[in-house]
């Protein structure tokens with residue numbers, strides 16, 4: 001992203017959501033998400049100015065919504081998530097907003113995926129642009145109970161108005177939830193915060209044995 005002054009920044013408010021367009025000298029613009037409070041959500045989601053935190057169901061305290069409900073919410077054809085994953089997606093959470101762009105515009109965001117499950121339960125996180133799905137990370141990539149953080153820049157090849165969505169889902173069953181955090185790109189805070197990493201690793205180390213046992217007990221009740 002170009003380092004431009006405020007005079008070059010156009011603030012566009014749409015349906016309560018704020019997206020910052022930092023105009024570059026060329027035609028294309030870099031689009032940062034500056035506030036998540038105006039985004040629509042379904043499932044178990046926490047929205048703030050700085051970030052959106054999305055959680056799958058976990059069979060205990062967290063409730064997601066069905067994959068069919070997620071597809072309807074995001075404007076995806078029914079069955080898209082199962083087909084995309086090649087495995088049965090069961091539940092999850094999602095957020096969405098509408099964005100009008102020109103060809104060449106770039107949407108940037110930081111994200112962090114925490115897998116709370118192990119293979120073959122390939123929980124995954126994604127973002128959608130219109131009806132196209134893009135994988136962010138899954139258990140297969142980060143390993144059992146693993147995590148990863150990255151920055152994604154998506155270039156729109158065609159101008160228009162798009163529904164932009166983010167989601168995280170369970171695969172095969174609805175237990176051992178995973179989560180996705182999305183943040184505006186270019187913020188001062190690292191993604192994820194060091195304290196969060198330490199806490200997650202500690203919790204993972206202590207929880208792994210219990211989680212395997214728990215899953216074996218639940219296997220007979222697994223959702224399909």
Ligand SMILES: [Ca+2]
Nearest residue numbers: 067082088089
């Ligand atoms: Ca399914």
Ligand SMILES: [Ca+2]
Nearest residue numbers: 117170175176
């Ligand atoms: Ca899971």
